[in-house]
Amino acid sequence: MRPLTEEETKILFFKLAKYVGKNLTYLVDRPDEPHCFRLHKERVYYVSEAIMRKSVNIARNQLLSLGTCFGKFTKTRKFRLHVTALDYLAQYAKYKVWIKPNGEMPFLYGNHIAKAHIGRITEDTPQYQGVVIYNMADVPIGFGMTARSTAELRKLDPTAVIVFHQADVGEYLRDENTLF
Amino acid sequence: MGRRQNNKQGVPQDVDVEKRTGKTVTKRTKFGGNRTNRRRLQEESKNEIPTTRALSNIELTRKRQANDPLRANGAKANGNAKKVKVGSSATTNGRTAPKKDAKGPLPKRGRNADIDEEGEEELDSEAEISMAEDEQDSDADSGEEADAALLASDASDMVSDTEDIPQPAEKRMLWDDEGSDASASDDHDDALLDDEFDEALDSDLGSDDFDSGSDFEAKSRRTVLRQQRDEAMAQAELEDAQLQTNIAGDTLDILPDDDADEEDQPTDLAMVQMRIQEITRVLSNFKEMRDPSRSRADYVTRLQKDLALYYDYSEFMMQKLYDLFTVAEALEFFEANEVPRPVIIRTNTLKSRRRDLAQALINRGVNLDPVGKWSKVGLQVFESPVPIGATPEYLAGQYMIQAASSFLPVMSLAPKENERILDMCAAPGGKTTYIAALMKNTGLLVANDANRDREKALVANLHRMGVKNTIVCNHDGRAFPKVMGGFDRILLDAPCSGTGVISKDPSVKMSKTSEDFRVLTHLQKELILAGIDSIDANSKTGGYFVYSTCSITVDENEDVVNYALQKRPNVKLIDTGISFGREGFTSYQGKHFHPSLKSTRRFYPHTHNMDGFYVAKFKKFSNTVTSDSKGPAKSQIKSKPKPKAVKATAAASTD
Numbered sequence: 001m002r003p004l005t006e007e008e009t010k011i012l013f014f015k016l017a018k019y020v021g022k023n024l025t026y027l028v029d030r031p032d033e034p035h036c037f038r039l040h041k042e043r044v045y046y047v048s049e050a051i052m053r054k055s056v057n058i059a060r061n062q063l064l065s066l067g068t069c070f071g072k073f074t075k076t077r078k079f080r081l082h083v084t085a086l087d088y089l090a091q092y093a094k095y096k097v098w099i100k101p102n103g104e105m106p107f108l109y110g111n112h113i114a115k116a117h118i119g120r121i122t123e124d125t126p127q128y129q130g131v132v133i134y135n136m137a138d139v140p141i142g143f144g145m146t147a148r149s150t151a152e153l154r155k156l157d158p159t160a161v162i163v164f165h166q167a168d169v170g171e172y173l174r175d176e177n178t179l180f
Numbered sequence: 181m182g183r184r185q186n187n188k189q190g191v192p193q194d195v196d197v198e199k200r201t202g203k204t205v206t207k208r209t210k211f212g213g214n215r216t217n218r219r220r221l222q223e224e225s226k227n228e229i230p231t232t233r234a235l236s237n238i239e240l241t242r243k244r245q246a247n248d249p250l251r252a253n254g255a256k257a258n259g260n261a262k263k264v265k266v267g268s269s270a271t272t273n274g275r276t277a278p279k280k281d282a283k284g285p286l287p288k289r290g291r292n293a294d295i296d297e298e299g300e301e302e303l304d305s306e307a308e309i310s311m312a313e314d315e316q317d318s319d320a321d322s323g324e325e326a327d328a329a330l331l332a333s334d335a336s337d338m339v340s341d342t343e344d345i346p347q348p349a350e351k352r353m354l355w356d357d358e359g360s361d362a363s364a365s366d367d368h369d370d371a372l373l374d375d376e377f378d379e380a381l382d383s384d385l386g387s388d389d390f391d392s393g394s395d396f397e398a399k400s401r402r403t404v405l406r407q408q409r410d411e412a413m414a415q416a417e418l419e420d421a422q423l424q425t426n427i428a429g430d431t432l433d434i435l436p437d438d439d440a441d442e443e444d445q446p447t448d449l450a451m452v453q454m455r456i457q458e459i460t461r462v463l464s465n466f467k468e469m470r471d472p473s474r475s476r477a478d479y480v481t482r483l484q485k486d487l488a489l490y491y492d493y494s495e496f497m498m499q500k501l502y503d504l505f506t507v508a509e510a511l512e513f514f515e516a517n518e519v520p521r522p523v524i525i526r527t528n529t530l531k532s533r534r535r536d537l538a539q540a541l542i543n544r545g546v547n548l549d550p551v552g553k554w555s556k557v558g559l560q561v562f563e564s565p566v567p568i569g570a571t572p573e574y575l576a577g578q579y580m581i582q583a584a585s586s587f588l589p590v591m592s593l594a595p596k597e598n599e600r601i602l603d604m605c606a607a608p609g610g611k612t613t614y615i616a617a618l619m620k621n622t623g624l625l626v627a628n629d630a631n632r633d634r635e636k637a638l639v640a641n642l643h644r645m646g647v648k649n650t651i652v653c654n655h656d657g658r659a660f661p662k663v664m665g666g667f668d669r670i671l672l673d674a675p676c677s678g679t680g681v682i683s684k685d686p687s688v689k690m691s692k693t694s695e696d697f698r699v700l701t702h703l704q705k706e707l708i709l710a711g712i713d714s715i716d717a718n719s720k721t722g723g724y725f726v727y728s729t730c731s732i733t734v735d736e737n738e739d740v741v742n743y744a745l746q747k748r749p750n751v752k753l754i755d756t757g758i759s760f761g762r763e764g765f766t767s768y769q770g771k772h773f774h775p776s777l778k779s780t781r782r783f784y785p786h787t788h789n790m791d792g793f794y795v796a797k798f799k800k801f802s803n804t805v806t807s808d809s810k811g812p813a814k815s816q817i818k819s820k821p822k823p824k825a826v827k828a829t830a831a832a833s834t835d
Binding site for chain 1: 577644663
């Protein structure tokens with residue numbers, strides 16, 4: 001377990017900013033309790049400093065997780081956000097997409113979101129913007145990347161893909177063995 | 181056969197018996213003659229058209245009869261000599277009668293003498309096993325039956341009429357065949373062997389016949405017949421077995437555990453159940469209902485054996501579990517273990533509220549209700565059209581599927597916000613996430629488990645439920661005060677034999693041995709001491725330790741807790757804070773525990789409709805392990821937690 005390097009921090013923040021934009025500062029400078037990012041076995045954990053300090057008691061081999069896992073660095077040093085970061089992303093997300101109940105299950109099975117399944121979408125969402133996906137009961141169920149801007153949306157036919165799937169909570173069941 | 185016997189009621193019995201015995205005796209004498217004659221018969225019958233074969237057989241017989249009149253007479257004389265004997269055997273071996281009864285309808289259906297004969301030979305061999313006297317009887321019968329079948333093929337409508345008339349002729353045919361070589365010498369020694377050969381031969385011949393017959397219709401009919409006969413035989417065997425156990429059972433109701441070798445007898449579950457009920461009734465009012473010649477132990481051992489058989493437990497496990505209860509309660513317990521417990525979900529208060537969650541699930545068609553007054557977060561699911569472990573609500577971490585019993589240790593632990601808490605055996609995280617929810621994601625929660633594979637599920641659950649205050653580690657629980665100490669509260673849900681969750685995992689019934697228990701209890705004792713040593717007694721809010729298992733045996737519960745009390749005089753048992761459940765044992769089978777074990781709680785499947793469980797709550801009042809006096813302990817309180825933890829470890833190692 002170690003703090004992120006300059007390079008890694010840049011990659012991570014760049015990725016996070018796609019979803020939360022300027023709200024990223026709230027994540028870094030928490031008003032309540034100082035939090036930090038820590039790298040452990042190529043995974044990035046976001047954890048309060050108090051817990052981080054306690055965790056140094058535990059040997060590297062024996063430590064499996066602390067705080068919240070945000071994602072992992074791939075071998076090519078790209079950062080991949082995991083669905084486990086959803087809680088924080090949802091809290092600070094700038095752009096959101098709500099999907100109708102009939103689109104919920106297809107999304108949870110890992111499919112992209114078609115126009116027909118979209119219930120609501122934040123105004124002025126640009127193209128290729130990271131969005132957090134909610135169901136109509138306002139429960140975050142994943143995140144993705146818009147394929148079209150809100151403006152374009154109206155002209156499209158119902159089967160057109162609007163949001164590319166990136167992660168969904170179904171992965172807790174599907175990928176339990178690889179996720180952690 | 182029964183049918184035939186009925187028919188024969190009008191016919192003088194003597195004649196019948198004569199024939200039978202005559203036949204058997206001669207048949208047994210030599211198999212060589214039998215074989216040649218049969219083959220001859222076979223060859224001759226092959227020349228005939230299959231449909232008329234039976235008829236031809238009769239003709240053939242008559243021919244032989246004419247050739248060899250002396251044989252028949254000789255056989256008859258022979259039979260006379262045996263008459264008395266057979267008669268007596270028939271009366272003493274009443275139980276063979278029903279078997280024959282079951283066979284009754286067969287000859288009627290029979291179209292092929294060979295097939296039927298073959299079947300009867302099989303029956304014969306069974307009879308031989310059962311009794312020597314019987315052999316003669318049934319053997320003879322088989323011959324008769326085959327003959328009858330022969331006839332039935334031609335005169336299937338008038339079976340009852342034709343049967344009696346040509347039978348003598350038919351009988352004689354067979355005796356003649358065999359007798360011609362046997363020359364009426366009664367050589368009983370080879371009887372068994374000969375019969376076996378006969379059987380093989382018969383089947384050979386049968387198959388020969390099969391090939392020669394080009395009539396496929398007949399072939400298929402034979403196959404059908406064979407199946408029917410097999411079924412009937414199986415049925416007969418069943419009835420026979422039942423009858424045997426009935427005989428045994430009747431006596432055993434009154435005299436349980438009559439002899440030790442009755443174990444070998446085939447047992448039938450309905451019988452065993454009846455006996456269980458009977459013994460339970462006797463035991464409930466032992467003074468009046470007992471058989472005076474029997475001790476209570478006789479009844480109890482019998483009952484235990486029966487229960488083990490009926491519910492499929494090993495005798496060791498049965499003994500272990502039976503001793504925990506009264507007789508009636510033990511029955512309830514074993515019955516409850518066969519029924520699955522209700523599905524309970526726990527609302528994750530970090531992400532949702534019970535009412536909202538219930539509403540969301542009801543909208544999905546799930547039928548649920550609050551679990552009871554004792555929990556504000558539990559919901560009982562009665563039925564669900566969707567898989568309850570894969571709804572969007574579940575995936576979003578709004579609830580956890582969790583047995584009702586696993587709420588209890590956490591409720592007893594009563595975690596507070598901003599505490600430092602350890603869950604020593606955390607996977608798969610049901611209790612851990614409950615603790616985190618009660619802590620409202622503040623403070624520090626260390627989730628440890630020794631099994632790395634199971635920890636994947638633990639980490640997944642923690643993240644899904646939005647728990648952010650945890651450190652997950654993979655230490656052996658016994659390493660604990662060294663790795664990290666000074667906890668405000670610790671939950672030890674110790675690895676156990678799982679006797680409380682038999683309904684979930686029935687393999688426990690058979691798989692656990694005394695060795696498993698020895699290993700487990702040893703581990704539990706080590707873990708409980710390690711846990712107690714990791715607690716900071718000076719904690720302002722805490723200093724509590726909860727020990728729980730999903731087992732109900734005393735070895736793994738009271739015994740372990742009592743051991744901890746002895747080894748660590750700086751802890752005491754306090755009330756668990758759970759309003760229901762049975763009190764822990766303070767003495768059990770000659771062992772006497774500390775009286776404070778009364779404050780521990782036991783939960784049983786049959787009384788609380790949750791998994792069997794045990795919860796004990798300790799309060800650590802001092803960080804030093806001095807034996808009785810509280811004085812030095814008080815003075816130690818001022819010192820920092822760290823040296824205390826070290827001291828405690830040192831004490832543990834000296835133990």
